Amino acid sequence: MILLRRFITLLLLALGLTAHAADWTRHDTEYSPKGADTCLKCHDADSDTDTFTAAAIFKGKHAQRGNAHAPFGPGGLQCEACHGPGGRHSAGGSKKKLTTNSFKPDSFLPVAERNAACLACHQGEQRSAWHAGAHARSDVACTDCHKLHTGNDAVRTKASQPEVCFTCHKQQRADFHKTSAHPVKAGRMACSDCHDTHNAGSATAMLKRPTVTQTCQSCHADKRGPFLWEHAPAAEDCTQCHNAHGSVRNALLTKSPPLLCQQCHSVAGHPAVARTGAALPAASGGTAAGGSVFLLAGSCTNCHSQVHGSNHPAGTKLLR
Numbered sequence: 001m002i003l004l005r006r007f008i009t010l011l012l013l014a015l016g017l018t019a020h021a022a023d024w025t026r027h028d029t030e031y032s033p034k035g036a037d038t039c040l041k042c043h044d045a046d047s048d049t050d051t052f053t054a055a056a057i058f059k060g061k062h063a064q065r066g067n068a069h070a071p072f073g074p075g076g077l078q079c080e081a082c083h084g085p086g087g088r089h090s091a092g093g094s095k096k097k098l099t100t101n102s103f104k105p106d107s108f109l110p111v112a113e114r115n116a117a118c119l120a121c122h123q124g125e126q127r128s129a130w131h132a133g134a135h136a137r138s139d140v141a142c143t144d145c146h147k148l149h150t151g152n153d154a155v156r157t158k159a160s161q162p163e164v165c166f167t168c169h170k171q172q173r174a175d176f177h178k179t180s181a182h183p184v185k186a187g188r189m190a191c192s193d194c195h196d197t198h199n200a201g202s203a204t205a206m207l208k209r210p211t212v213t214q215t216c217q218s219c220h221a222d223k224r225g226p227f228l229w230e231h232a233p234a235a236e237d238c239t240q241c242h243n244a245h246g247s248v249r250n251a252l253l254t255k256s257p258p259l260l261c262q263q264c265h266s267v268a269g270h271p272a273v274a275r276t277g278a279a280l281p282a283a284s285g286g287t288a289a290g291g292s293v294f295l296l297a298g299s300c301t302n303c304h305s306q307v308h309g310s311n312h313p314a315g316t317k318l319l320r
């Protein structure tokens, strides 16, 4: 009987008739007689722990009764839509006989098969490029980020999301705690404002827009231009001067001026003015203190304030 069933499944798979007749079902073949009612006989309030309540699955959208695509919708497989057939497990009822998908890291199922249980319903739209992304390639599980037996999935709430990501991304935790940072720590922004962690698409670093600069400009529209007088690097790539996450320097800068500017502009001299410092009269750029006026506090941006581009008719040198 079991063999016949497997044969039919394989045949359907070969014909491409079952979208994802997922492999994870192979460890148990029988569905429980009464669906969730069977499961909830044992996974009741007594078996709940501080961190887990089986019945809390009913607080989320998976519990929708009217949605034919939902586990608890008409004809849905209920608990077993995610956990796989649990007939044998229900009969045995012990961990030793555990043949269901527990979604746990120590599960007998590899990540790809655990994820297949979710992708069977969620392959479309947002996750169409899941398999090309850095998370899929690194064997990150859907359940490393999502918790489903809860009314409040932390990763989908702005304020609690970063902590979920920081469990793996320690460097980013440090970056967002620097003196200048996008207001993630304050809960005003989430990683998902810039990243789509499901989709690789063609974007660098799984960003929501194709390029870094387009991502930045989606919020900082005033830096998009077009400008009468462009500053080439600002039109090209914001990260030539800014860190995306955080920096110990003012305004998320990668370096402070004048060093920032001098990566590309000659250190040796300023146009039309000699700059050897104290030896020069003030009118020629010398200062009593002995430094060049071009390198004083605020330095380059004191005069070249329009570093992102200028719309002033006389703004060719980005001075106004």
Ligand code: HEC
Pocket: 032, 035, 036, 038, 039, 040, 041, 042, 043, 079, 080, 083, 085, 086, 087, 089, 090, 091, 092, 093, 094, 095, 098, 100, 101, 102, 104
């Ligand atoms: C006869 C009682 C019984 C029934 C019925 C039952 N279970 Fe279990 N289940 C258990 C026990 C006992 C454990 C082991 C719990 C433990 O040791 O932490 C377990 C473990 C699990 C686990 C894994 C938890 C872990 O710690 O890895 C999952 C998932 C699970 N059951 C799902 C189901 C589903 C889905 C159904 C219905 C198809 C079901 N169970 C029906 C008793 C039952």
Ligand code: HEC
Pocket: 060, 061, 062, 067, 069, 070, 071, 081, 082, 117, 118, 119, 120, 121, 122, 142, 143, 146, 148, 153
């Ligand atoms: C039987 C199909 C099915 C399976 C299997 C399934 N889901 Fe869903 N899921 C749905 C439906 C339907 C919704 C509701 C969509 C809506 O209303 O927008 C949903 C909603 C969600 C949501 C949004 C939750 C909410 O409450 O708004 C998340 C996150 C999610 N699923 C993740 C998962 C993960 C992770 C897995 C695997 C552990 C999984 N799903 C397995 C059908 C499924």
Ligand code: HEC
Pocket: 115, 118, 119, 122, 126, 127, 130, 135, 140, 141, 142, 143, 144, 145, 146, 155, 156, 161, 192, 197, 198
């Ligand atoms: C790296 C963490 C992470 C992983 C891994 C992850 N997700 Fe998500 N998921 C999120 C975040 C963050 C959101 C909220 C996105 C937003 O608000 O724009 C989300 C939203 C969702 C939603 C609801 C919104 C929607 O797109 O309809 C579903 C469904 C979902 N994820 C399913 C999955 C499935 C299935 C997998 C595994 C294939 C998965 N997720 C893996 C972080 C993750």
Ligand code: HEC
Pocket: 036, 039, 040, 043, 052, 054, 055, 057, 062, 071, 078, 079, 080, 081, 082, 083, 102, 103, 104, 143, 146, 147, 148, 149, 150
């Ligand atoms: C939409 C998919 C989905 C459905 C439907 C679902 N679960 Fe789960 N279940 C999960 C995921 C994912 C986990 C891993 C822990 C988490 O995300 O909360 C889990 C974990 C569990 C565990 C192990 C908990 C632990 O940490 O020891 C048990 C037991 C369980 N589910 C029982 C059930 C029962 C009973 C039902 C039906 C009433 C059910 N599940 C319905 C996805 C689902």
Ligand code: HEC
Pocket: 134, 135, 138, 140, 141, 144, 145, 155, 161, 164, 165, 166, 167, 168, 169, 191, 192, 195, 197, 204, 205, 206
């Ligand atoms: C379970 C661990 C884990 C969690 C949780 C996790 N990530 Fe990742 N993430 C990884 C791994 C592993 C990689 C690939 C290796 C690397 O780049 O560090 C990765 C890569 C990335 C990348 C780089 C992608 C690329 O193409 O270079 C981004 C962006 C990212 N994660 C964002 C997030 C966000 C946002 C969250 C929270 C919503 C999150 N991650 C949660 C493990 C995780």
Ligand code: HEC
Pocket: 162, 165, 166, 169, 172, 176, 182, 184, 189, 190, 191, 192, 193, 194, 195, 204, 205, 207, 212, 215, 239, 244, 245
């Ligand atoms: C303001 C937009 C923005 C926010 C918010 C944001 N990121 Fe990023 N992230 C980026 C950009 C842009 C890059 C690419 C940087 C590059 O290519 O120089 C990136 C790159 C990454 C990378 C790849 C490695 C690296 O540092 O280059 C990881 C991992 C990452 N982000 C994780 C996160 C996590 C986790 C959060 C939330 C705590 C987050 N990001 C919030 C814009 C953002």
Ligand code: HEC
Pocket: 180, 181, 182, 183, 189, 193, 194, 212, 213, 215, 216, 217, 218, 219, 220, 238, 239, 242, 243, 244, 250, 251, 252
């Ligand atoms: C989702 C919207 C959003 C995106 C995308 C975004 N930012 Fe921001 N940015 C903000 C917000 C909000 C602030 C904080 C403004 C405030 O505090 O009033 C900010 C602040 C800044 C600041 C000033 C920080 C300071 O300490 O003064 C800089 C510089 C900056 N962003 C650059 C970037 C760059 C570069 C990118 C692309 C990698 C980017 N932003 C992408 C929303 C965004």
Ligand code: HEC
Pocket: 213, 216, 217, 220, 223, 224, 231, 233, 234, 235, 237, 238, 239, 240, 241, 242, 250, 251, 253, 257, 301, 307, 308
């Ligand atoms: C050539 C270096 C450079 C490039 C490239 C650059 N910036 Fe800046 N940006 C700066 C400097 C320097 C400051 C600080 C200005 C100050 O102190 O007055 C700054 C400040 C900012 C600020 C905060 C103050 C304000 O004017 O709102 C934002 C936001 C910002 N930049 C966004 C961007 C975005 C978006 C891009 C890409 C389109 C970008 N920057 C490209 C050098 C640059």
Ligand code: HEC
Pocket: 231, 232, 233, 240, 241, 257, 260, 261, 262, 263, 264, 265, 300, 301, 304, 307, 316, 317, 318
């Ligand atoms: C990544 C390289 C790079 C960085 C960093 C950079 N610039 Fe530029 N800058 C350029 C390029 C390229 C041009 C265009 C030169 C041309 O058209 O001849 C330019 C043009 C200019 C011009 C107009 C020059 C002219 O002849 O019209 C000024 C002024 C200027 N930059 C100032 C600055 C200042 C101030 C900073 C620091 C805040 C800075 N730049 C940082 C690459 C850079």
Ligand code: HEC
Pocket: 257, 258, 261, 262, 265, 270, 271, 272, 293, 294, 295, 296, 299, 300, 301, 302, 303, 304, 317, 319
């Ligand atoms: C005291 C004001 C002032 C400061 C400070 C200053 N500049 Fe200028 N800069 C000017 C003026 C004025 C011009 C226009 C000169 C002209 O039209 O001949 C100019 C022109 C330029 C040009 C265009 C060169 C060309 O060939 O036309 C560049 C590049 C430039 N500055 C870079 C910088 C950098 C880098 C710094 C910081 C190390 C800096 N400036 C600091 C006033 C300043």
